[in-house]
Amino acid sequence: TYDIVFLDPPYAMDLGPLLEQIGDARIVKADSLVIAEHFKKQPSPERAGRFILDREKQYGDTVLAFYKLA
Known part of the structure; x- marks a missing residue:
């Protein structure tokens, strides 16, 4: 299992299915953090x-969305 997972998918990609696959694979622990990079106009799924979305940080056109297990 991993403590931190960093996702850098294509900017136009929907993060939801990717996060679901990671959750289904059970490769993260209860206190793990998943950080997904995406374009600012692409919404982060709550x-x-x-x-569940924990927080977001924007850097220019890039957003880092931080997720934790619900």
Whole structure:
């Protein structure tokens, strides 16, 4: 299992299905953090599979979305 998972999918990709796959694979622990990078115009899902959005940080056109297990 992993403590931190960093996702850098194509900017136009929907994060929801990717987060669901990671949750289903059971590769993260209860206190793990998943960080997903995406374009600022692409919304971060509030909830995806077993994950819930914890916070976001914007850097120019890039957003880092931080997810924890719900």
